[in-house]
Amino acid sequence: MKKITIAFLALTLSFYSCKKTEIKSESKAETKKEISDLSIYNLPSKWTTQNGKDIELKSLRGNVLVMVMIYTTCKAACPRLVADMRDIESKLDRKTKQNVKLILVSIDPKTDTPEKLKSFAISNKMNQDPWIFLRSSEENTREFAAVLAVNYKKYLQ
Secondary structure (H helix, E strand, O other): OHHHHHHHHHHHHHHHHOOOOEEEOOOOOOEEEOOOOOOHHHOOOEEEEOOOOEEEHHHHOOOEEEEEEEOOOOOOOHHHHHHHHHHHHHOOOHHHHOOEEEEEEEOOOOOOOHHHHHHHHHHOOOOOOOEEEEEOOHHHHHHHHHHOOOOOOOOOO
């Protein structure tokens, strides 16, 4: 549980620090956004939301991202992580919430279909902005976790 909490905090901090940085160009009329090569925004992977919409992670640029990786079938640590995310949301004022996305990334893409994610979102009253549930292939999920230095193993029910 301690490792998961530490990973959650590390994810939160890493996404907060990835918020776009603006650098004035020589003409000062245009801005350039600098992103680290190790950023999730550079991953070419496709992800599917709980609403069945396909997105790329780069489409989330410009927002503060608070992300956690979960199994919707998990009964141990994941409910605590969901509660922590809800606590974070409760502390955001309306103006701040407009620039924040609370994202739950499935570690189990075989089980966590868009329909399953949608059902989970509804049953947990997380089916509106700023909540986003994402799933992708197992390969893309592992690559995403590796970029964030998050280790996980298959959840055994």
